[in-house]
Amino acid sequence: MKKILVTVMALTLTIAAQAGKIDSTQFVAFYNYSIQTQDDEGQNVTDSLRLALLVGTRATYCTTVLSYNRDGRASQEMENAFIMHHQNVLTDVERSEVIAVEPIYPHRYESHEPMAKIDWTLTEDTLTISGLLCRRATGSLYGKQWTAWYCEEIPSSAGPWKLRGLPGLIIKAEDSEGIHCFTLYETKNEVRDINMIGNPEYQKLSRKKLMAFKKKTLGNPRYAKEPTYYVPKGADDVVEVNLNGTMYYVGMNSHMMTPQKSHVYKPLELE
Amino acid sequence: MQRLLYIILYIGLAVHASAQVRVTGRVTALSPSSEGAGGGLKPVSDVIIKLMNGTKTLAFTTTNARGEYAIELKSSPSGEATLQFSHISYEKESERLSLKEQTTKVDMILTPKSISLKEVTVKATPLWQRGDTLSHNLASFLGKGDVTLEDGLKRLPGVDVAKSGAISYMGTPISQFNIEGLDLLGGKYNLATRNIPANYVTQVEIVRNHHSRRVEKDVPSNEVSMNIKLAKKAKFKPFGQEEAGVSPFPTSPKGEGHDRWQGLLGVTGMMFTDRFQTICSVKGGNYKDFAQADMRDHFGGSDVTTPATSLFGGFDGGAPPQGEYLYQRNGMATLNGIHKLDSVTTVKVNADYSYHRATHDISQSNTYLAGNGNYVTVSEQTSPLSKVHLPKLTMNYLKNADRLYLSDVFFLKGMFEQNEGDVVANGKEIRQRRRSSSFEIDNSFYWSDRTPKGTVRYVSAPISFKRTPTLRLIFNKDGDGYAQTAQSSTLKMNVHTSFTIPIGKAFKVRLPVSVSAICDDLETIYSPPSTGGAGGGSVNHIRGWAFEPTMNPGFEIHSRNRRFYLSAGLGAALKGLYYNKLNYTKPVLNPSMGINYTFSANSKLSFSTSYTTSIGDMMTLLTEPMQVDYRTVRTSSGIIGESNTWHSSGEWKWQLPMQYFTLSLAASHSEGKRNTLYSQTISGIDISSSALQRDTRSRSSNFSVAATKNFPSLYAKLGADASYGLGNSEQAVNSDVIKIRSNNYNLHGNVSVTPIQWLELRYDIRYGWSRSRHSEESNTVTSLTHSGAIHVFPIATLDLSVDYDHVRRQIPSPIGGGQEGAQYKRMSLFNASAQYKWKQCVLRLELTNLLNQRHYAYTVFDGINTYTYDYGLCGRTIMLRATFKL
Structure with missing residues (x-):
């Protein structure tokens, strides 16, 4: 069964790597991303995932560390990447466009949107993290109020996910409800290609339609107990896999996997 | 147009x-x-x-x-x-x-950059600073042998945990202790710090410039609060600990021939969720202060103090400064719960009961100046026994929002005491008994709001009723029985209201107005030996009102960057005493001023100065003699005392949190003038005190410095502090006025270090020197105290330790002999323990007072009199105790 998983993940990674190069990294920033949510029995849980933010001169790309390292081994973190509905986000500063790709079993969805302008309010509050002097800023993006700590010593306006536009790299960002949190844990001077993402096979939806679709399907109370409740029968060639005591559905056509139990969906975007 | x-x-x-x-x-x-x-x-x-x-x-x-x-x-x-x-x-x-x-x-x-970005790795740092909040990752500071949260707190930079469990940061006692942002326990935070395992706590936050009321957040504050954040395993499900211990064989805490089994038993349960927190505990035992320490209220107010109990204190000599009571037995039960109704509103209930029984053995030698250079020495031997029951119920509603503060605290508490203080004085045996019951009902209401324009208004209205229905002292000397009884009732009401109006961005005008009214009824009856203690002696009966309306118009100025802040008030008041024996009214002005300059979040200078007028209370109208103990008669002068004090103090605090360094410097000066002079009269061995109508002045100055430094890589903490004080005052002996000058200094240093992984060392040294001079006499006392501990960890879960306290105190003899005649009393207390952590259990074998030291002696001066105490101590004890995490 592990072979199936490795094949699935290898295919996923290959798809991601197919597109053309648009930029090279100046540096790579690594973040811990956590979500405070509840499991299928209503118990509080914290899901976490490592993200890599590839920062170039004209574009940034935020993906999982597993994808960045081309690590296709089955792990808890891989399961979290599915449960947390992580989006790979390419921000093309030159074209002022954001492309997001998100797997929602049994399809991958691609959305294109103009780069959002976050009206950040800078404050005089400071926080020192590992010797980096950070300043606090607040702003709202897609219906959520964010508090971000940025470091002017790293002169890049990049940030994790779609957060950006501060006069320094975002070191920590947290929403006002304390549900979503991105925390930088490392930066590296690695030179990697930043490639265009997207694929003709992906389902194309506008950001608003994708958000509405997720709200309807993933926001349903049934979702945590039965994460594939909305998938019509026969939509994929599915096998069941038991991996370290957790049951997964693995789609042989979609090259996607999803655990048989999930966690309550906590959207990053509300409007 | x-x-x-x-x-x-x-x-x-x-x-x-x-x-x-x-x-x-x-x-x-x-x-x-x-x-x-x-x-x-x-x-x-x-x-x-x-x-x-x-x-x-x-x-x-x-x-x-x-x-x-x-x-x-x-x-x-x-x-x-x-x-x-x-x-x-x-x-x-x-x-x-x-x-x-x-x-x-x-x-x-x-221009393109030739050097690329410096790589950064963000580690889970031991310490984070966010504005005024310092967040400590507790695990980074813990030592191997640390079990409770209190053990961990002792290792944090700038944090000091006293023997009583009181926490202070850079010398300032914390004013609030929160768990996950909620103030569940008030001042009884020992319940948390001594019962929550250290590894259940992830972060300890210290909030400097803390504001307990959010509406006052732009007013400079010197308060410090602490908030602890719990690990996931300590949230949403109940947990706790059970403690049990027994001495493996009978020990002799009271001396040879008084063998006793010692034991302890306790269970503590707690639960912390986002909206509800509770800590409940039941404990009892006769080992050290087990079951008593958890109930200590560091913000005060656990007992009931009434005019009757203040006049006629017990015969309890207090706990020995070193070692343990000769014998004690304690019990307690407490239920605490807080419920968060919304993000700013909480409802809290605390119900406590504690029992304390202690036996002392004290030899006391008091030398009194009897005038004309003559001294009278009274030696006595007492074995006081005291029993105290303290029940208390508190209910609290609190809404603490940015624009509105609303609080109502209701409590009901009682204090039931029994005291035996038999004395052998100069070969004669005197019997002393004391019994009292007191209770207090209190309700405190506080409302404050802030308008969008910044105007702050508040109304505070505490009301309390205290009563001691009967307090009875019985004495028996040479077969003669005599007695003293007292009863008192006090109704106290205050109404404070104020509003602050901003004028421009930097100026505010304040107008606080308050009215305080206290209704007292106090009766004391002395029954002399001639009546066999059955009444017929001197009677004091005072009843009436103390009434004080106050108006304190003032202003506040702060700079635009809010670094500089000045506030001043006029402090106009009308002090009135309207008792059956006297009517007295006096207007007073008590101006005050405070200045703060904040250089940065880590450096702050503060200065305050005030002039205070105190008017004597009804106690000065007790002109008939009262028997306070078998040889002390107290008679008040009937003169309303008035004292005027000018006090100024300044303080500078500086810290480099990321370098784990803290430094504070403080200085204060007070000058006072009083229209009455304390006077003592010696007749035989009987002491009587009164007040003379005569102006008297006093002056005192104090300076202190304290610094701490942590080296996290070595798990080391160093601390040093020093203080110096000097002053002068006056006192009368047999109507002769004596001028007293005194000065003292104290030096203190401590270090805890882990030089190698399996060894931990702690050392503390304290040196004190004080001198008191009057007339031709000069008395000097020095004391040197060291304590140390060595912890060895042969394996990570086993902690073998030895600790000691060594005291060298000077006992001057003969009187006035100076340093040449000085005698020193040395005492060492050695303890050892072995502690083994196994899964959810901690087993601990404690050997206390290994050398079986039975006495501890020390001397204090009050200017002209010398008091030398020799406390009997609890002997060698062995205790095997186990703590199970539930």
């Missing part, structure tokens, strides 16, 4: 347009392909452009794909501004601008 409107509109628009400032431009860099040719420039996108005024960022933006940018400001900044250009791949550039023009164009050519 229309024309006029157009003109006004035109002027308005012109003024608005002239106020706006716009900076635009294009950022480029040399294109690599054309570098040699000296030609082409390429636009650079995503360049961060900041418009700065000094260190303040006025506005910022980034360039678009064409390298263009535009920054707009609503108004032109005062002075010069700087435009900064930064990009990860290019050298930082800047340009000075005067911004006199409405639109300024600044193009910039950037």
Whole structure:
């Protein structure tokens, strides 16, 4: 069964790597991303995932560390990447466009949107993290109020996910409800290609339609107990896999996997 | 008319347009392909452009794909501004601008950077600073042998945990202890710090400049609070611990022939969720202060103090400064719960009961100045026994929002005491008994709000009723029985109200008004030996009101950057005493002023000065003799005492949290004037005290310095502090006025270090020197105290330790003999323990007072009299105890 998983993940990674190069990294920033949510029995849980933010001169790309390292081994973190509905986000500063790709079993969805302008309010509050002097800023993006700590010593306006536009790299960002949190844990001077993402096979939806679709399907109370409740029968060639005591559905056509139990969906975007 | 409107509109628009400032431009860099040719420039996108005024960022933006940018400001900044250009791949550039023009164009050519970005690794740092909050990652500071949260707190930089469990930060006692942001326990935080396992706590936050009321958040504060954050395993499910212990064989805490089994038993349960917290505990035992320590209220108010109990204190000599009571038995039960109704509203209930029984053995030798250079020495031997029951119920509603503060606290508490204080004095045996019951009902209401314009108003209305129905002292000397009884009732009401109005951005006017009314009824009856203690002696019966309306108009000024803050008040009051024996009214002015200057979140200077007038209370009207103990008769003068004190103090606190360094310097000075003089009269061995109508002055100054430094890589903490004080005062002996001068200094240092992984060392040294001079006499006392501990960890879960306390105290003899005649009393207490942590259980074998030290002696001066105490101590004990995490 592990072979199936490795094949699935290898295919996923290959798809991601197919597109053309648009930029090279100046540096790579690594973040811990956590979500405070509840499991299928209503118990509080914290899901976490490592993200890599590839920062170039004209574009940034935020993906999982597993994808960045081309690590296709089955792990808890891989399961979290599915449960947390992580989006790979390419921000093309030159074209002022954001492309997001998100797997929602049994399809991958691609959305294109103009780069959002976050009206950040800078404050005089400071926080020192590992010797980096950070300043606090607040702003709202897609219906959520964010508090971000940025470091002017790293002169890049990049940030994790779609957060950006501060006069320094975002070191920590947290929403006002304390549900979503991105925390930088490392930066590296690695030179990697930043490639265009997207694929003709992906389902194309506008950001608003994708958000509405997720709200309807993933926001349903049934979702945590039965994460594939909305998938019509026969939509994929599915096998069941038991991996370290957790049951997964693995789609042989979609090259996607999803655990048989999930966690309550906590959207990053509300409007 | 229309024309006029157009003109006004035109002027308005012109003024608005002239106020706006716009900076635009294009950022480029040399294109690599054309570098040699000296030609082409390429636009650079995503360049961060900041418009700065000094260190303040006025506005910022980034360039678009064409390298263009535009920054707009609503108004032109005062002075010069700087435009900064930064990009990860290019050298930082800047340009000075005067911004006199409405639109300024600044193009910039950037130079590629040869050095790439310095790589950064963000670790789980031991300490984070966010404004005034310092967050400590507790696991980074814990030692191997640490079990409870209190053990961990002792290792944090700047944090001091006293033997009683009281926590202070940089010398300031904490004013609030929160668990996950909720104040469940008030001052009884030992319940948490001594029962929550250290590994259940992830973070300890210290909030400097803490405001307990959010509506007052812009008022400078010197308070410190602590908040602990719990690990996931300690949330949402109940947990706790069970403790049990027994001495493996009978020990002799009271001396040979008094063997007793010692034991302890306790269970503590707690639960912490987002909306509800509870800690419940039941404990009992006769080992050290087990079951008593948890109930200590560090914010005071656990007992009931009434005029009757203040006049006739017990015969309890207090706990010995070193070692343990000869024998004690304690019990307690407590239920605490807090429920969060919404993000700013909580309801809290605390119900406590504690019982304390202690036996002492004290030899006391008091030398009194009897006038004309003669001294009278009274030696006595007492074995007091005291029993105290303390029940208390508190209910609290609190709404603490940014704009509204509403609090109502109701409590009901009682204190039931029994005291035996039999004395052998100069070979004669005297019997003393005391019994009292007191209770108190109290309700405190506080409302405060802040309007959108910044006006703050408050109303506070505490009301309390205290009563001691009967307090009875019985004495029997040479077969003669005599007695003293007292009863008192006190109703106290206060209404405070105030509002603060901001005038401009830097000035506020305050007008606090308060009315305080206290209704007292106090009766004391002395029954002399002639009546066999059955009444017929001197009687005091005072009843009436103390009434004090106060008006304290004042102002507050702060600088625009809020670093400087000054507040001052006039303090006008009318002090009135209206008792059956006397009517007295006096207007007073008590001005005060406070200044704070905050250099940064880590450095603050504060200064305060005030003039206070105190008027004597009804106690001064007790003109009939009262028997306080078998040889002390107290008689008040009937003169209303008035004392005026001017007090000034200054303090500077500086810290480098990231370097784990703290430093504080403090100085204070007081000058006082009083219209009565304390006087003592010696007759035989009987002491009587009174007050003479005579002006007297006193003066005192104190200076202190304290510093701490942590070395996290060595798990080491160093601390040092020193203080010096001097002063003078007056006292009368047999109507002769004596001037007393005193000075003292104290030095203290401590260190805890883990030089190698399996060894931990702690050492503490304290030296004190004090001198008191009057007439031709000079008395000096020195004391030196060391304590140390060695912990060895043969395996990670086993902690073998030895600790000791060594005291060398001076007992001057003969009187007035100075240093030449000085005698020193030395005492050492050794303890050892073995502690083994196994899964959810901690097993501990404690060997206390290994050398079976049975006495501890020390001397104190009060200026002219010398008091030497020799406490009997609990002997060698062995205890095997186990703590199970539930």
